[in-house]
Amino acid sequence: MRDLPLGLTAALTAAAAALTACGGGTDPEAGEMTVFAAASLTDAFEELAAEFEARHPGTEVVLNFAGSSELAAQINAGAPADVFAAADTATMGQVVEGEGLNDEWAAEHGEDGAVFATNALRIAVPADDPAGIEDLDDLAGADVSVALCADEVPCGAATAAALEAAGLDITPVTYEGDVRAVLTKVELGEVDAGLVYATDVRAAGEGVTGISFPEAEEAVNAYPIGLLADAPRPGPAADWIDLVLSQDGAAVLAEAGFGAP
Amino acid sequence: MGEHRVSVLCADLRLSRGDFDLDVALSVAAGEVLALLGPNGAGKSSALRALAGLLPLTAGHVRVDGDDHTRTPVERRPIGMVFQDYLLFQHMSTLDNVAFGPRCQGESKADARARAAELLGHMDLAGYTRARPRNLSGGQAQRVALARALAVRPRLLLLDEPMAALDVSTRLHVRGRLRRLLEEFDGATVLVTHDPLDAMVLADRIAVVEGGRVVQEGAPAEVARRPRTPYVARLVGLxxxxxxxxxxxxxxxxxxxxxxxxxxxxxxxxxxxxxxxxxxxxxxxxxxxxxxxxxxxxxxxxxxxxxxxxxxxxxxxxxxxxxxxxxxxxxxxxxxxxxxxxxxxxxxxx
Amino acid sequence: MTGSAAPAGPVLRARPGRPPWPLVLPALVGVAFLVLPMLGLVVRAPWPDMGRRVTEPDVLAALWLSLSTATVTTALCLVFGVPLAWLLARTDFPGRRLVRALVAVPLVVPPVVGGVALLLLLGRNGLLGRYLDAWFGITVPFTPAAVVLAQTFVAMPFLVISVEGALRGADRRYEEAAATLGAGRVTVFTRVTLPMVLPGVGAGAILCWARALGEFGATITFAGNFPGTTQTMPLAVYMAMQRDPEAAIVLSLVLLLVSLAVLATLREKWVNTA
Missing domain, CATH: 2.40.50.100 (RNA polymerase II/Efflux pump adaptor protein, barrel-sandwich hybrid domain)
Structure with missing residues (x-):
């Protein structure tokens, strides 16, 4: 800076100050609030976001949907999120240990986030059900081709727990990287059956039939939500979580196929 | 002139492309060398390509030894062709370049190579059979190209600007040598050139082509002494x-x-x-x-x-x-x- | 003094001079941009237990599957792609421009979409697949053959485009020369054209192989993911990433090093023979 003319230095300083000023000092209620949420929450959260924006004029809810573990990695790497809604408690645990949750909020709602919904596994079969699947035992049949989630991803962990509870050892034709991929293979009829979540069956519509089975109760996925420690907009974020936990929130989630906590 | 000899090539070449229009009748006797001399764009190369079958005729005919080849595909014409840059196959040895034609005609590998070796020996290239074409001098490459064209035992030999790729200092020597080699060929030869000296030395007869037409035809001395168009006069310096x-x-x-x-x-x-x-x-x-x-x-x-x-x-x-x-x-x-x-x-x- | 007379004694040759910085600077940025992310992998790799991780049976199986399927894919691309490139470069059939545009489609389409498209064609209920299943009892998805097909779909354009470019750049007069020597079109192609464009074919094959080796989206969609059968290295990396990022780094490094070694060897061979 030494060689810069004095006037230019002053101008640069002023510009920098102006930029800084843009970051704060405005209406705390208005602006964007960012929610990172598991992909399975897409439909429910989009509906809730519309409701939220209607109740809080001036606040825009920015939704970022992806796999829970990818989102957790992004948050721990410093992504500017206010709220994290995970598809399982383990992934929320990664964030609790990483960036952490807002202390004040956690003291009130729980150190590991608040569980707002559950999701149970279903057997998904194509609408014409070519292999005649009726319960979990049928998946072990020699001629039945099955798609399962890979062990590495959350739905895979749930699948493993359910199969263990049933005492079944199923060799699928493929271990998919996410639950939607399992659903796609079922929808296209490439496999006779797959294990997916109730919400996925609901989202797939008429192409897929869901069959519930008792062992699914052994592997119910709890969905925790939390206000992040570094949330840029903690106020609206807390309001958002309240909406999700409210009766109105529960109704929307149930419509999408989620179970109550 | 070839009046006392039998005509090997008898051709009436007519083709039109866009606003260019070629109409050339040629007759070449056994052992005779005809040079098509003319400025760039006169149509002499088109005439040569038409004889080879590389360019389709709009009308007319090409007869070799009395057989009509107007519609014969290139690969079945009784021709041998020496291209302007010789176009020797760079990925083959000199020997395999010359043996390529006989191989395509169904000769065994051994027979084809024997014939190639014989031709190369005849052209004083016995020591270069294994050489790659890129390592040959211009004059050597020209002789390999000639050997390759002659290896298929053609009745009609076509040479497209055979001297153009050579540098001026070697032309005199190479031209004389090519003349002697062409004299040994018993079929008809048509060569295309824009250099009057090449035409005078190499050919028995010159056909001057301008604007797609033969404007003068005769023995080299005749053409040199009595030009009939300003172009020829300028070429021969009159x-x-x-x-x-x-x-x-x-x-x-x-x-x-x-x-x-x-x-x-x-x-x-x-x-x-x-x-x-x-x-x-x-x-x-x-x-x-x-x-x-x-x-x-x-x-x-x-x-x-x-x-x-x-x-x-x-x-x-x-x-x-x-x-x-x-x-x-x-x-x-x-x-x-x-x-x-x-x-x-x-x-x-x- | 004019330059025509050469001075006696040693010739003073003009030095080539330093490369100009407007070219060097962007080139350095380019290299850094390509190499630095790899450096990230190298720095974060768990070197102490690298040996143990690399020799795990699942890793070796995935590596073998990747190398073998990429090689088969390259062979398939050569068998079908070189003639296709020839048709595009050397003939003028109706709809040629459309076909050329279609050849580039897999470059534009996200590989996952390519995988779905393959499922819709060759899947159990696919346009063709249903007949394969009904008449011959063949199901393509979830087999190593599906891995090869998915890779071929995404890698073929690389080969076709390189070879077509080489063919268009080749001097066609050599083909005419061969024809005047009595060579039919097939002989001209195999004995003259192909040797002339061999460097282009080689470059295309290398690109094709590398693309096949890195293929992920179309493979996981069409062939699925089953260790030893359809789990190639990129799929193994993706799965490892979900639970054990360090394992993913190890796998990535293995893939990187093996492919570099193969490419370097091929290139060496290529330069020596060409």
Whole structure:
């Protein structure tokens, strides 16, 4: 800076100050609030976001949907999120240990986030059900081709727990990287059956039939939500979580196929 | 000329592409070399490609040894072709280049190679059979290309600008050698060139092609001595004029009159070399039969001579020595007297 | 003094001079941009237990599957892609421009979409697949053959485009020369054209192989993911990433090093023979 003319230095300083000023000092209620949420929450959260924006004029809810573990990695790497809604408690645990949750909020709602919904596994079969699947035992049949989630991803962990509870050892034709991929293979009829979540069956519509089975109760996925420690907009974020936990929130989630906590 | 010999090639080549239009009839006897001489774009290469089958004819015919090959595909014509840059296959040895044709004709590998080796030996290339084409000199590459073309035992040999890829210093030697090799070939040869010297040395007969037509055809000496178009005259370095003869006086189209030594009547051409023109600052006394007062249009170096371009009642070129130029002190726009002896002016029916 | 007379004694050759910075600077940025992310992998790799991780049976199986399927894919691309490139470069059939545009489609389409498209064609209920299943009892998805097909779909354009470019750049007069020597079109192609464009074919094959080796989206969609059968290295990396990022780094490095070694060897061979 030494060689810069004095006037230019002053101008640069002023510009920098102006930029800084843009970051704060405005209406705390208005602006964007960012929610990172598991992909399975897409439909429910989009509906809730519309409701939220209607109740809080001036606040825009920015939704970022992806796999829970990818989102957790992004948050721990410093992504500017206010709220994290995970598809399982383990992934929320990664964030609790990483960036952490807002202390004040956690003291009130729980150190590991608040569980707002559950999701149970279903057997998904194509609408014409070519292999005649009726319960979990049928998946072990020699001629039945099955798609399962890979062990590495959350739905895979749930699948493993359910199969263990049933005492079944199923060799699928493929271990998919996410639950939607399992659903796609079922929808296209490439496999006779797959294990997916109730919400996925609901989202797939008429192409897929869901069959519930008792062992699914052994592997119910709890969905925790939390206000992040570094949330840029903690106020609206807390309001958002309240909406999700409210009766109105529960109704929307149930419509999408989620179970109550 | 080939009147006493049987015609191997008999072709009537007609093709039109866009605004270009070729109409050339050729007949070449066994053992005869015909040169197609002409400026760029005259259609001589198109004629050669049409003979090879690389360019389809719009009309006409190509007959070799009496058989009609107008519609024969390239690979089944009884031809051998030497291309301008020789186009030797770079990924093959010299031997395999020459053996390529016989192999394609179904000869065994051993027979094809034996024939290739024999041809290369005949062309003094026995030591280069394993060489890659890129390591050959221009003259060697030309002989390999010729050997490759002859290896298929063609009846019609086609050469496209065979000297163009060579540098000037080697041309004299290579041209003489090519001449001797072509003399041994017993089929018909057609070669295309834009260099009159190549045509004169290599060919038994020259067909001058301009604008898609043969404008003059004859033995090299005949064409050199009696050009029929300004293009040929310029190529062979002659002043050429068209006019009407009445005895030894020829009235040129431009109005001037030239005295010649041989009497003719009717349309005639008059030609004389630039070195036959003498220049004078003043009207000379013991004047030659032909004398014109002309204006200097330009002066340029021409070999060890100086070429003076003159304009006026007729346009002509005069070659004088640099010393004479210095003495005359000519510059553009000067007026000068130009004289030509009647004995130097060749006159022939036009 | 004009330059025509050569001075006696040693010739003073003009030095080539330093490369100009407007070219060097962006080139350095380019190299850094390509190499630095790899450096990230190298720095974060768990070197102490690298040896143990690399020799795990699942890793070796995935590596073998990747190398073998990429090689088969390259062979398939050569068998079908070179003639296709020839048709595009050397003939003028109706719809040629459309076909050329279609050849580039897999470059533009996200590989996952390519995988779905393959499922819709060759899947159990696919346009063709249903007949394969009904008449011959063949199901393509979830097999190593499906891995090869998915890779071929995404890698073929690389080969076709390189070879077509080489063919268009090749001097066609050599083909004419061969024809005048009695060579039919097939002979001209195999004996003259192909040797002439061999460097282009080689470059295309290398690109094709590398693309096949890195293929992920179309493979996981069409062939699925089953260790030893359809789990190639990129799929193994993706799965490892879900639970054990360090394992993913190890796998990535293995893939990187093996492919670099193969490419370097091929290139060496290529330069020596060409």
């Amino acid at each position: 002043n050429l004029f068209r006019g009407r003869a009445d005895g030894t006086a020829v009235a040129l189209d431009g109005g001037a009159v030239v005295e010649v030594h041989e009497a003719h009547h009717g349309p005639a051409l008059v030609a004389f070399p630039p070195r036959a023109v003498a220049l004078y600052r003043r009207r000379p006394d013991g004047s030659p039969r032909n004398l014109w007062e002309l204006t200097v249009d330009g002066v340029e170096r021409f070999g060890d001579q100086v070429r003076v371009h003159l304009t006026g009642t007729l346009d002509l070129a005069a070659d004088i020595s640099p010393a004479a130029l210095a003495e005359l002190g000519l510059v553009r726009g000067d007026t000068v007297w130009a004289g030509v002896k009647a004995a130097e002016a060749e006159c022939y029916p036009g």
